Amino acid sequence: MFDVYKAISDPTRRRILDLLKEKDMTVGQITEHFRISQPSISQHLAILKNCGLIESSKHGKYIIYSLNMTIFQELLGWVIKFNNKKENDN
Structure with missing residues (x-):
């Protein structure tokens, strides 16, 4: 799970996830939305x-x-359980 949090801590990767939320894309299509090189996007x-957030x-x-x-569903489930535990501790 740590890898997932580390992956989404980067704003470029979050933007890539936002783009893929709209539609499936190639690396070239994704690169069009950034001012960085295609090899950087590939990294x-x-x-x-x-970390399993995307598939190819x-x-x-x-x-x-x-x-x-x-x-994403597993992550959301963990956040909900974490939040419920915190509320129950109060």
């Missing part, structure tokens, strides 16, 4: 993929990136 994508699939010569909603 951010690798971090997001390694090959379509012809393109790799399409999409959100892995399972991880």
